[in-house]
Amino acid sequence: MLNEIKLNMNEMPYLPPREVIEAAQKGLSNLNRYANPRDLELLRGLLAAYSGVSKKNIILSTGSDPLLREIIHVFSRRRKVIMVNPSFFPTVQCAKEFVTKLIKIQLRPPEFNLDADIITSETNEPSLVIIDNPNNPTGKILIDREMAKTILDNKNTLLVVDEAYHEFSGVTFADMVEEHSNLSVVRTLDKAFGLAGARIGYLIAGEDFLDAFSTFYAFLPQSSLYSAMEAVKDPSYIKKNIKLTIKERERVGKKLKEMGLQVYPSTTNFLLIKSNIPSVARELKDKGILVLDLSNQWLPDYIRVSLGTLKENNIFLSSMKEILRICNKGE
Amino acid sequence: MKKIGLIVNPIAGMGGSVGLKGTDGGIYKKALKLGAKTVTPKRTKELLSYIKNRNEINLVVAPGKMGEAYVREFNIAFKLIGQVPEETSAEDTRRIIGEMLNGGIELLVFVGGDGTARDVYDAVGSKIPVVAVPSGVKVFSSVFAVSARAAAEIVDAFIEGTNLTEEEVLDIDENAFRDNRLASKLYGYLMVPNVKKLLQAGKEASSMGKSSVDSKGEIARYIVENMDKETLCLLGPGTTLKAITDDMGLPKTLLGVDAVYNNRLVGKDLNEKGILRLLKKYKSKKIIVTPIGGNGFIFGRGSKQFTPEVIRLVGRGNIIIVGAYGKVSKLDCLRVDTGDFEIDKLLSGHIKVIVGKKEEMVMEVRC
Numbered sequence: 270m271l272n273e274i275k276l277n278m279n280e281m282p283y284l285p286p287r288e289v290i291e292a293a294q295k296g297l298s299n300l301n302r303y304a305n306p307r308d309l310e311l312l313r314g315l316l317a318a319y320s321g322v323s324k325k326n327i328i329l330s331t332g333s334d335p336l337l338r339e340i341i342h343v344f345s346r347r348r349k350v351i352m353v354n355p356s357f358f359p360t361v362q363c364a365k366e367f368v369t370k371l372i373k374i375q376l377r378p379p380e381f382n383l384d385a386d387i388i389t390s391e392t393n394e395p396s397l398v399i400i401d402n403p404n405n406p407t408g409k410i411l412i413d414r415e416m417a418k419t420i421l422d423n424k425n426t427l428l429v430v431d432e433a434y435h436e437f438s439g440v441t442f443a444d445m446v447e448e449h450s451n452l453s454v455v456r457t458l459d460k461a462f463g464l465a466g467a468r469i470g471y472l473i474a475g476e477d478f479l480d481a482f483s484t485f486y487a488f489l490p491q492s493s494l495y496s497a498m499e500a501v502k503d504p505s506y507i508k509k510n511i512k513l514t515i516k517e518r519e520r521v522g523k524k525l526k527e528m529g530l531q532v533y534p535s536t537t538n539f540l541l542i543k544s545n546i547p548s549v550a551r552e553l554k555d556k557g558i559l560v561l562d563l564s565n566q567w568l569p570d571y572i573r574v575s576l577g578t579l580k581e582n583n584i585f586l587s588s589m590k591e592i593l594r595i596c597n598k599g600e
Numbered sequence: 601m602k603k604i605g606l607i608v609n610p611i612a613g614m615g616g617s618v619g620l621k622g623t624d625g626g627i628y629k630k631a632l633k634l635g636a637k638t639v640t641p642k643r644t645k646e647l648l649s650y651i652k653n654r655n656e657i658n659l660v661v662a663p664g665k666m667g668e669a670y671v672r673e674f675n676i677a678f679k680l681i682g683q684v685p686e687e688t689s690a691e692d693t694r695r696i697i698g699e700m701l702n703g704g705i706e707l708l709v710f711v712g713g714d715g716t717a718r719d720v721y722d723a724v725g726s727k728i729p730v731v732a733v734p735s736g737v738k739v740f741s742s743v744f745a746v747s748a749r750a751a752a753e754i755v756d757a758f759i760e761g762t763n764l765t766e767e768e769v770l771d772i773d774e775n776a777f778r779d780n781r782l783a784s785k786l787y788g789y790l791m792v793p794n795v796k797k798l799l800q801a802g803k804e805a806s807s808m809g810k811s812s813v814d815s816k817g818e819i820a821r822y823i824v825e826n827m828d829k830e831t832l833c834l835l836g837p838g839t840t841l842k843a844i845t846d847d848m849g850l851p852k853t854l855l856g857v858d859a860v861y862n863n864r865l866v867g868k869d870l871n872e873k874g875i876l877r878l879l880k881k882y883k884s885k886k887i888i889v890t891p892i893g894g895n896g897f898i899f900g901r902g903s904k905q906f907t908p909e910v911i912r913l914v915g916r917g918n919i920i921i922v923g924a925y926g927k928v929s930k931l932d933c934l935r936v937d938t939g940d941f942e943i944d945k946l947l948s949g950h951i952k953v954i955v956g957k958k959e960e961m962v963m964e965v966r967c
């Protein structure tokens with residue numbers, strides 16, 4: 270459907286600058302060729318500079334999702350895996366299938382706090398801790414540097430922090446990778462950079478992870494590679510888009526609260542909303558608006574809504590209002 | 601053609617708009633005085649308007665506002681059964697369902713809340729499957745569909761052919777609920793068409809692969825494989841625990857506490873006394889329980905036999921909690937209310953729940 274409003278995948282609603290799109294087009298004109306390894310090295314260098322780490326720690330991938338899967342496949346054989354619930358769904362699914370022992374820590378509303386003591390007591394045997402920070406779908410920062418350090422002090426523990434939304438939250442542990450060999454940070458250009466269609470992810474890998482990734486070499490599609498190079502070379506455009514998104518986040522959040530809905534503080538480009546209308550996601554879909562219904566994976570009555578453009582958000586708000594009006598009339 | 605019964609509790613859900621919680625007993629008169637409107641007509645009409653396979657249905661309906669009144673405007677073949685007075689009651693619901701069953705219905709669709717579900721359970725038991733359309737103030741039992749529209753889809757699925765699953769009927773104490781206390785216990789199980797994503801608490805993403813029946817079986821296998829023969833196992837109520845005894849080829853009291861030792865049943869539908877006697881006899885002991893869907897109670901509701909004294913003697917470390925992932929992940933926490941503050945405190949804090957053979961959830965226990 271052409272007119273669908275997509276607020277279900279936490280994408281950036283704005284196109285990247287013209288130069289980035291033109292770079293992708295340039296890639297398409299060489300469609301018969303693999304990417305040039307030199308260009309891949311260039312991108313690694315650009316990402317290293319952008320992240321403030323050394324190039325040797327950067328691993329490229331087609332999206333960050335394959336990196337998380339690879340980590341689970343390689344490191345869960347002799348380790349138990351600890352995650353929070355809810356968490357980025359595909360990663361959880363992968364863990365469910367492959368790991369020998371999975372511990373999930375249930376986050377409890379309304380605070381969704383992660384108790385450091387649980388992780389400490391669970392990591393008494395070799396463990397792989399995977400945490401999305403900020404967490405998807407609560408939008409909350411779950412661990413701070415102190416907590417990360419405590420986890421990392423245990424050398425039997427590997428910590429993987431998924432920082433898909435760090436540009437929105439401003440919180441990163443990338444600079445700790447140098448000092449802590451048992452830390453890796455997973456990142457993506459799909460979100461803040463607005464390059465979801467290019468699918469570029471990267472790992473900032475601590476020493477303990479590097480060996481396992483020595484043969485993991487992603488030949489990125491040319492158009493993705495060139496657009497990413499162009500984007501990371503001058504990432505100033507993302508600042509404006511992030512600012513717009515945050516402004517919309519606060520505005521939409523406020524309006525939803527005025528409608529009597531429960532909205533949780535977010536450090537990302539999406540909002541977690543509790544509605545008391547079990548069918549709300551479906552009713553929004555009927556109105557052409559896609560959101561993520563969390564009742565299938567977690568607690569009932571919760572939906573996750575990405576921030577779109579001002580216009581899209583307004584359509585979402587008025588649709589919500591309409592749904593609430595009809596529901597309240599019936600009760 | 602399928603013969604399907606439809607029964608509506610016309611007063612369910614009326615308290616909501618006027619701030620009352622539930623309409624059990626005489627409360628609904630108070631609701632009327634406060635200007636409450638009935639919501640069941642809207643829900644019932646929604647249900648009927650969304651059913652696709654209307655030509656495949658022979659409806660059997662109760663007269664007047666218990667059914668007939670809403671059916672007429674739809675193009676569905678129907679037959680009337682029974683008689684109802686002006687002011688309807690639970691007794692009417694049970695009686696008319698009885699007549700419908702005698703008339704050979706294959707599925708019962710009912711519109712109401714937790715109270716209605718209890719009346720339906722009394723009349724239907726496990727004779728035929730039901731589809732529960734939520735129309736209460738707050739509907740907790742997992743038998744319910746998520747909405748009237750979802751219920752219509754479940755009816756369609758039934759007509760097109762689907763397997764069945766058991767879902768909980770909860771006994772909500774409305775007086776307690778009015779005081780903002782959540783007090784409920786397990787009342788029984790009804791059979792429902794197994795369309796997980798459309799059911800309230802059984803909702804489990806189809807991409808998760810397993811139905812709740814499968815995962816109960818997997819948990820049971822895991823528990824039995826790791827069961828120490830020399831340990832007395834006290835099994836609480838519920839289908840999750842029944843899956844364990846099923847796996848061992850033993851019977852289970854669905855709503856009671858049974859005990860197994862060395863692959864044998866050594867206690868059936870035990871009360872506190874019976875449990876205490878067994879605890880004296882056996883050195884190593886464990887309690888295995890599952891949380892109630894929706895509210896997460898592990899002790900204090902539905903298994904009063906596990907008294908503070910019993911829990912003290914067994915010890916927190918010997919309590920095993922099991923539950924299908926689809927049920928457990930939908931709980932914000934586990935709850936206890938044993939009536940003994942010290943025991944409640946002892947049980948509080950984080951505890952692990954076995955949700956699969958290689959998967960555990962860390963949950964907070966609150967009192």
Ligand SMILES: Cc1ncc(COP(=O)(O)O)c(C=O)c1O
Nearest residue numbers: 332333334357401405433457459
């Ligand atoms: C927490 C988190 N991690 C990873 C991803 C996937 O990122 P990518 O698109 O780079 O695979 C997402 C996307 O929604 C996410 O929310």
